[in-house]
Amino acid sequence: MTKVTAAGATEWQGGDLRALGARAYLDLGTCINRYGPPTSVGSALRAVDIRSLRAHPYDAEELFVSAYAEYLGADGGELVAGRGITEFIRLLSAHFPTRSTAVVTPDYTDSIRWITNHVGPDAGVPETAETRAARVAYAMRHYECVLLSNPNNPLGLYVPSEELAAICRDNPRSTLIVDEAYIDFADGGSQRSMIWSGLGNVVVLLSPNKLFGIAGTRTGVMWTPDAGLRAAIRARQLNWSISCLDALVAAEALRNLGWVAHSRSRLSATANRMEALLRTRYPGVVTGVPVHYRFVYTEDAEREHERLLRHGVVVRVFSGAQPGRVSGLRITAPTEAEYPVLAAALRGD
Template sequence: MRHASNLVRDPSRVQGGDLTDLPEGAITLDLSICSNRFGPPPEAIAALADLITRQPDSLTPPPYRAQTPYLEAFARRLHTDTRHMLAGCGVTEFLAALARLLTDRRVAVITPEYTGTLEYFAYADFLSADPGVQDTPEMRFQRTREAMMAYEYVVLSNPSNPLGHYIPRNDLLRVCTHSQHRGATLIVDEEYIAFQGNGRSLAGTDLSNLVVLQSTGKANGMPGTRAGMLWTRDTHLRGDVQRLLLPWLYLLDITAATAALQDNAWLPGTLAKIKSDAQRLQQLLQGRFGARVSPADIHYRFVHLDNPYPAHRHLLNYRINTRLFSGDEAGTVPGLRLAAPSTEEEFDQVQAALETLTAGDENADHHRHSCRALRGSPTQPM
């Protein structure tokens, strides 16, 4: 068995849901992945089963028109139409394409931000809160408003990853309206907008200086599928992006994603449960970390920690995995991101770990690339 002391990668380099560096069976509660833990929807599973068992011949030719029902279902969900939309392999494909197109433009990224966005837009200016200041939604909005008056393109996630901050829809619409005369465009990654609530997306507005990105993976609990959409009224930009996309989508992915969008009953019920669970998680974390917990209304919470490694390691000893951010990379802040548990047993597991996390453990000066306490089994009884 490979022991955690032999980890190849620093935990801050490991994406959410990636357990490949940990011993098999060491984790029983993975809170590092920020998707709907109740997914996939039954309709998506049924659609895949039907495709494979009853329509196997559909796997023979390339899926030339598979994006059509997907975009139609997405348009109905967002109350817009398909004329201003593109289908792609998740938000990531669109971010990569936009980053390639805008290399010679003045671009700002409102940080902290999704690690993929930071990598693709490494040439951009990263606009962060002042050093030592814990960011807030109001501060994030202020940076966005100022950036829209100084840059050609401004990129942000809303709600934000990893802090979970949400800037109200009307505030962003006003910023876009006021900056339209100077040609500034806002690119908004709405990967987690469904967790925030209904009617929050910016897609479908009359503004031409707005690009909206969404996917069907995270909200529906199937990030293993790669399907997403770009919405913009900017015809030229939309055409430029389309020329950089793959010629078609993957049939299995798009079949599951389309079925998920067409199921209007499953998602609202699960999201209500997740938001309630996340609020309960916030209370647990605040009981241990106080004001260092970033309040939010979505499915995960972020804990600001100058050195998150000891707390991360302590939780690993209770078989709980979290997403660690070291803060060493530009555009990031140090801390832990935790998705909400979903059962009483899982909450008990988190509470037991937090109750035994001492101030000494939390502040200990441990080597940052070490999880030596984990040996494939918990050091405390479950």
Template sequence: MKKLLTEAIHRQGGDLRGFAGEDYLDLGTCVNLYGPPPAVRDMLQEFDAERLRPHPYEADSLFRAGYAEHLAVDPEHLVSGRGITEFIRLLTRILPRDRIAVVTPDYTDSIRCVANHLPPEQDEVDTVETRLSRIAEGMARYDFVVVSNPNNPLGLHIPVADLSEVCRANPGSTLIVDEAYVDFLDGSRRSMMSTGLSNVVVLSSPNKAFGIAGVRAGAMWTLDERLRKMISGERLNWPLSFLDSAVAIAALRESSWVERTRARLLANAEVMEGMLDRRFGGVVKGVPVHYRFVACENPQRNYEELMRAGVVVRVFGTGQPGRLPGLRITAPTDEDLPKLTQALAG
């Protein structure tokens, strides 16, 4: 158990293989736990395996067209690929390492791939305002600044209007925004794609909101044609498999399903927030997403307590660059909420 606990702190994306079996409620990965949607299940049941015989010639273009419609953007401004992580890797490989920074805490691959970190001041509690200030400072100093919005793992969301103002004030710098969780925001999408700014890059994917993280599909949006061509040239010959594309397209047709399940997860997240605050304190409150972050001095102890109660969450340890020690917990489904309630009452 101790070995697995230590390994879990360093695992990518809340990988719980090895100890999160049927006896555990897995709230460690920030996907839509109601997924995949019915259309995906139906498509896979009726799938003709012979369609896998040829190369996936149209998989890329079909996904790009379907995703552009979902995002309400011009498909010519999208480059499709294998999820947001691929674009983080490609961008940080081709851009000058000394001219790119990430506002931390942030997503695992962003803090691993970007050497220059912009953390909060020591003992400072991170807020929307402090993160926005660091973005502005970063864009004044660097050619490229990476940020997740809503933030992973804190859940803080900076309004598009505020980010746009910073971008306009720093036209010589480009803001790279990871919007993996923007589809979980209550109400209409709030994407930086709507700004029409040429110094903005948006990384987007349907994987989390549609509960299909096992599919690797995503896109990079930017009006910067030169950057689109550079990234396109760095991708593999077949950016998406036929199955990746087919599953993602089927999921994207389920917009009403996303709206319903998102509302249920957001409601359960509010309930969970209160329970977490009573049990641990240190909760980042009032964030508009389906997960919560609990800042704590000894996250391993709290993590182990929840494991003994049958609930597995994402743990961030102390002393990790780009991290804040604590727990990130995804809202359960209606069916699983009683189990979490019991675990937090123990």
């Protein structure tokens, strides 16, 4: 078989397959719901009157926020709409002083890019929800602002919201920003969100992009009860933060609660099957996490990435030599129909 390589794969964003050429791959390198988007989204797009694209998107933000607030059961007045969670990470990192802002690592690409103070795990200590909670407490004692992805990207570990709330109450002078891009995949979904903490020193970042498989749109919200912070972030945003097509797709997707429950159940079952299979090949699988992806600790991450490429499967590869990273693979659960492709790749040489 022809050797397949992908130089610089540790620098790729999940889902960026441009370096791989024309061959078709099963892309398990980005953490979207592979059952999405709901079919009703396609119907809504086909019904668009292109004349509606002439005007500026005056109503787009209102359409998106109202649909998301209804989905969450939250107060829309406490939500700021933006172009995905990434925009808010950048804006918040500019709002809070650099020297007094930290991120608990390992974490998401843009978190470790925009926030240079990293509170990482001790060498040789296995990462758990408990170790992450302890580092949040440490960071909030020493920094004005702390960012945490929860469930974590890339490990999938989840610190219960009540534990984080207790830490925030103990550290009222520090603000905790919680990136909850994957909270919808956990049992209870958004009802486990920190937006229900009732605390003034909490900021929550949410997006429908992952759950509904619509990462090609850029939609997300920042929640905080702090009206001053909401105003400060809005002042930093560009005009027209949400396009009319972004809002249309997200609002239509958010109405599909039955689709959410069904696809989430199927993904969870496949993720558990995948976890069992991964454990037969790799000793370093992070198990028992409430998300649809699994992380595999391995020092041979790039070699394993290339081996899976030869079998037509793309996974996300991380290098422990990079700041805020640990060495390993992140693999998203395929659909039921795609699972045999992954199983064959994992069993192959």
